[in-house]
Amino acid sequence: MAQETVSSRTVEEKHDMNGTALKPLLEVKDLEVQFKSSTGTVPAVRKASFSIYPGQSIAIVGESGSGKSTVAAAVIGLLPGTGKVTGGQILFEGKDITHCDRKGYEELRGSKIGLVPQDPMSNLNPVWSIGYQVREALVANNIAKGSEAHKVAIDMLEHAGLPDAERRSKQYPHEFSGGMRQRALIGIGLACSPKLLIADEPTSALDVTVQKRILDHLDELTSELGTAVMFITHDLGLAAERASHLVVMHRGRIVESGPSLEILQNPRHPYTQRLVKAAPSLSSQRLSAGIEAAHTPHAVDTESAGDADSGKLHPDEVVRAENLVKVFDIRGAKGDKQQLRAVDDVSFTIRRGTTLAIVGESGSGKSTVANILLGLLDATSGEVYYEGVPSSTLSPQAMFALRRKMQPVFQNPYGSLDPMMSIYRCIEEPLRIHKIGDKVEREKRVAELLDLVSLPRSAMRRYPGELSGGQRQRVAIARALALKPEIVVLDEAVSALDVLVQAQILQLLTDLQSELNLSYLFITHDLAVVRQSADEVIVMRDGQMVETGSCEELFADPQEQYTRDLINAIPGGSIPLWTGA
Numbered sequence: 001m002a003q004e005t006v007s008s009r010t011v012e013e014k015h016d017m018n019g020t021a022l023k024p025l026l027e028v029k030d031l032e033v034q035f036k037s038s039t040g041t042v043p044a045v046r047k048a049s050f051s052i053y054p055g056q057s058i059a060i061v062g063e064s065g066s067g068k069s070t071v072a073a074a075v076i077g078l079l080p081g082t083g084k085v086t087g088g089q090i091l092f093e094g095k096d097i098t099h100c101d102r103k104g105y106e107e108l109r110g111s112k113i114g115l116v117p118q119d120p121m122s123n124l125n126p127v128w129s130i131g132y133q134v135r136e137a138l139v140a141n142n143i144a145k146g147s148e149a150h151k152v153a154i155d156m157l158e159h160a161g162l163p164d165a166e167r168r169s170k171q172y173p174h175e176f177s178g179g180m181r182q183r184a185l186i187g188i189g190l191a192c193s194p195k196l197l198i199a200d201e202p203t204s205a206l207d208v209t210v211q212k213r214i215l216d217h218l219d220e221l222t223s224e225l226g227t228a229v230m231f232i233t234h235d236l237g238l239a240a241e242r243a244s245h246l247v248v249m250h251r252g253r254i255v256e257s258g259p260s261l262e263i264l265q266n267p268r269h270p271y272t273q274r275l276v277k278a279a280p281s282l283s284s285q286r287l288s289a290g291i292e293a294a295h296t297p298h299a300v301d302t303e304s305a306g307d308a309d310s311g312k313l314h315p316d317e318v319v320r321a322e323n324l325v326k327v328f329d330i331r332g333a334k335g336d337k338q339q340l341r342a343v344d345d346v347s348f349t350i351r352r353g354t355t356l357a358i359v360g361e362s363g364s365g366k367s368t369v370a371n372i373l374l375g376l377l378d379a380t381s382g383e384v385y386y387e388g389v390p391s392s393t394l395s396p397q398a399m400f401a402l403r404r405k406m407q408p409v410f411q412n413p414y415g416s417l418d419p420m421m422s423i424y425r426c427i428e429e430p431l432r433i434h435k436i437g438d439k440v441e442r443e444k445r446v447a448e449l450l451d452l453v454s455l456p457r458s459a460m461r462r463y464p465g466e467l468s469g470g471q472r473q474r475v476a477i478a479r480a481l482a483l484k485p486e487i488v489v490l491d492e493a494v495s496a497l498d499v500l501v502q503a504q505i506l507q508l509l510t511d512l513q514s515e516l517n518l519s520y521l522f523i524t525h526d527l528a529v530v531r532q533s534a535d536e537v538i539v540m541r542d543g544q545m546v547e548t549g550s551c552e553e554l555f556a557d558p559q560e561q562y563t564r565d566l567i568n569a570i571p572g573g574s575i576p577l578w579t580g581a
Helices: 068-076 102-108 130-140 146-159 178-190 208-225 236-242 260-265 270-278 366-373 396-405 423-433 439-452 457-461 469-481 499-516 527-533 551-556 561-568
Strands: 026-037 040-052 057-061 084-092 113-116 196-200 228-233 245-250 253-259 317-331 337-351 355-360 381-386 406-409 487-491 519-524 536-541 544-550
Touching: 026 068, 040 068, 040 084, 040 253, 057 068, 057 236, 068 084, 068 113, 068 196, 068 228, 113 178, 130 146, 130 178, 146 178, 178 196, 178 208, 208 236, 208 561, 228 236, 236 260, 245 260, 245 270, 253 260, 253 270, 270 499, 317 366, 317 519, 337 366, 337 381, 337 519, 337 536, 337 544, 355 366, 355 527, 366 487, 366 519, 396 406, 406 469, 423 439, 423 457, 423 469, 439 457, 439 469, 469 499, 499 519, 499 527, 519 527, 527 551, 536 551, 536 561, 544 551, 544 561
Parallel strands: 057 228, 057 245, 113 196, 196 228, 355 519, 355 536, 406 487, 487 519
Antiparallel strands: 026 040, 026 084, 245 253, 317 337, 317 381, 536 544
């Protein structure tokens, strides 16, 4: 096999306002990183070289396992497990930090190099309030103490897009949505105004409007404070809109590097071409696999959904929700109990073999609707019908049987997989609980499922902690498909995946839908993915439905300003990317 080479581009030299050539803030020279495994050493980064200048934003893109997060971890001295820098140099402000000791890295982290890690649940302490964790970063870096630290912490959370930051700072991570937890991490990362901010998938859990606010704030840091930003991302739209320079990694090597728009509009390397071509966009068409029945525009049937005692079952109806309301008791500003109407009179119908997408900002109530549908939350009022049978009338045994027909894929693959269970046990567990097959048959089924989601069968004996975020989500999808369900509830199921795997999983879900006549409820903030995968769309805001209709109609002619704002906020949505020869 011929060795891959970096596609050469003109190197843009940076100058200050007086025309003097700037020195790089960060230089990575021929970096090599290896991990030790039971079978020997595994090269994760191979001869990687790039520079970041003060005030510059660069994006490192590539699929899961390409080495992009490993590069970031090496820069900040947080290589996991047996990871070790085995070659090359990392220079920060001209100083070699490749093999810094613990004290040296502690002096760098926070005040000079900030980090926004990928997984919010694993990186926030569950027993400390959000405000305390931001204040801790400020105190540790001698930025502020006491009441001043509290004030700065609130300000940083507001900048990070957290509404009602004063009250929210007293809450704990489990009281936040996934998007809100990510915003808290961003607040911590920005708290000490670092010279370099490493943002590892900083907005993958955020809806597009909050994404825009966060990214606008990062732009302000770059322009006003001279902060450089290193994005680690699979979102090519974000890279096109927010980064001036792009680094493309594949199997540990940098295969293409240069100005972002130049690369994304005219990629030279075959791998970069594959990445750009696979990226979903608003111009994408609905993925097809012969699902003619999936295009009847009846996601919301106002006649039957509005008639509480109708009980009528349409031949192609699999789920009907009528007037769902969910009210939560929450802690008030002074600890007083208040009520939040998270879902407010939501009604819809899912037809067999179709995909209904629910979109909206974080906190709009879309995931709460999904949890009510799955029976994980009880509705305060309203009803969910499964094939015409109200869920409130089902016995525990009937609900258990329904679990086999309806399976979830949750947003966070880090939290939804037991870290103490092997991948085999994670996927095999629902088969064993529902007493399907013997040990040999279950092992064969697990192998088939790993094939379906493009994971090697050798992954069976590994553990979640040994896999990337994207690989863990593929395991979660394989587990959901294990029981051959009729309904799959996908809560941000592809938000953690790089564009190549995302395209593969979306096509896989489409093919399975066609083959097995599956019905999907797709909860997402990614409207470009909705454009590819949904037949009907519901737009939610503050617990209410603000617009609904067929996917084609909604994107062609959105009726509500809120829907138009969502579409316009998509990163890179207006930038034409390369579509192939």
